[in-house]
Amino acid sequence: MRQCVNPDCLFLNPDSFQFCQKCGNKLLLRERYAPQSILGQGGFGRTFLAIDEDKPSKPYCVIKQFLPQAQGTDSIEKASQLFAQEAQRLEELGKHPQIPELMAYFTSDNRQYLVQEFVKGETLQTELDKNGVFSEQQIKKLLIEVLQILEFVHSKQVIHRDIKPENLILSSENKLFLVDFGAAKIVKPQQRTATGTIIGSAEYCAPEQSMGKPLFSSDLYSLGVTCLHLLTGVSPFDLYSPMEGEWVWRDFLNGNVVSDELGKILEKLASPIAKHRYQSVKDVMQELNFVDQNVRRSPSQILPPPPQPPVKIPRPSVTVTSQYQKLEKLLATRKWREADEETKRVMLVVAEVKKSDFESEEDWLNLKSLDFKSIDNFPCEDLRSIDWLWATYSNDKFGFSVQKRIYQSLGGTEDFDHNIWNAFANRVGWIKGEVYENFLYHSDVSFYNIKKSPEGRLPHLVVGGYHCPRGLVCSFVSRLEDCEI
Template sequence: MSQCLNPDCLHRNPDGSQFCQKCGGKLRLLERYQAQRILGQGGFGRTFLAVDDFKPSKPPCVIKQFLPQAQGTATLQKAAELFDQEARRLEELGKHPQIPELLAYFTADNRQYLVQEFIDGETLQQELDNNGVFTEKKIRSLLEDLLMVLDFVHSEKVIHRDIKPENIIRRKSDKKLVLVDFGAAKQMSRTSLSVTGTVIGSAQYCAPEQAVGKPKYTSDLYSLGVTCLHLLTQMNPFDLYDAMEVEWVWRDYLNGNPVSDSFGKILDRLVETKPKSRYQSVAEVLADLQPSSGTVP
């Protein structure tokens, strides 16, 4: 089927159609990319599974259509800037094998689009829903894999700002974890490190400093830590934090899923509410993840 991209129509047409049978709109973007179905929708736009008709194998790809729900000129302008930033970030970061490659970025029918590599696999949230809680071994493996991707992102002076189970896909072909959705990513400079910016991210995974518009590189480590706690317990992160006692109580929700003391301490340090008490870099976390060489604790 061919999916109409007109936001006011979205009619599904038979394969081979050049124009939408309902609204008459063109079904191919740039005479090349043809949407097949809607994958999802967020505050800034819609994503479609599509095919690239210019290549002999007609490989799948993802079309992101900028379609802000926000109202007001300033808000719309900010949303447009973020969409443009995502395209720029993807172009810079997509050279990493565990980040989707940007294939195209353009305007058609007065709407912005970006086309990116399709990652075939399940998100960690889908994996959790289908298979149940993650074991310590699985979480360790997740951290070792994803921290290397995060190290690359941070080396490019970018903070992802929206790390959560829905934005991590386990690729079917090689079981590697792929970090997606750089729509909230922020390019860091010396000046921006101290300037309060727009609050972006998913509330239950968001570091306290990010929640007041001052994200740091360690904010991504916090979100990754909270992601691990959610995968270990299948509980909403808000329920894993006791606001009255001002402490994480995730161990109360393990329900027989054992976590060693040493690994528990790593998780605790990842989700420290004070940025200075948290791990300051990916390298520090990876060092603690390495098995002990007989040193006295």
């Protein structure tokens, strides 16, 4: 069905119709986007689930229509400016892999629209309603993942101002997305103490924000309150006692176990007094990591281990020899799939895996992986060259050194451990979930998009391919250690 977006109509029409049967309104926006149904409505607009008819795969997208409830010319003008600012913010912030990408911003029939990437999944509020309260481990992992997103948002001098369970979506790939930047505010130095528009959801809104003076730590307050709600299933209004001047959330745990260490972090996050609160994402992360450094994952947890932010790995420049010039060209032009295949080819050559031992060159290239002896004797200079090329052209997102860091951060050693291997393969996107049989094939092109691909995903074909002996990764990491990579 096609949804009419005329606010006075909203009639559902058959898919083949170009114009609304009821009001005659055009059903395709920009001759491209076909609204399907209403997703929701807020103070500034209405959102629709839509299909992008221009793309062969007909993917879903989200259309947000500016539809202010404000009264008076000045108020509507202000609302219109905020909507336009949201589009500008999304264009920049959508570069983060866990913030929906802005696809278009335009005016049609004197109404403003923005089109965003559709995140398939459920909000954390829906997860709470369906599955009950979150455990301590789920909250810890949620905190780390959202804090990493907020670190990026705050680095762009933006305060989200509306962190709440409804604005956190757990995607079908078990990754959290922060959505709805309609209330976000760009902070300029001269405006840090100025009183601005009062905006945000009252239950999760920091006291200073409710007075029109939001701070970066206001987002941390909202995140802390969100966690308290998810742990108890109770409205934040009922979790705070104005008579006692403190949070009484522990009275509503009903058997849900929360350690004193995490409890103290949450209460400091949600302190009503701004100066008693954590002042930055970094402060929270340091304390959380200190408390939680020995936590292990469980397949039953909702949230997987969050991806670590790319780390700049100091390394000396490498002189690229002629045999790696093709690989460098492919990486420089961001042809990740071809570069992965070229990496396998050159490593087979360097490891002296002879084509003559195979019936055809195709069989040689289809070799599932190098063997243990080839890995143990692989020249360090060549490993450094390949790693340097991958890390340099992916801005330290891909490369052997990145994979080694992730593997060791999970407790991986040269001794094979089935659980650590599965956790590592899941983290870098070689399998889906905790089961190795859920291997993700290279035909899944989306994993070759550097923005969407997990950190450490590539190179893959030589030591991460389907039917690759799982212990080989342990041996490979050991060789990287020997080569000081």
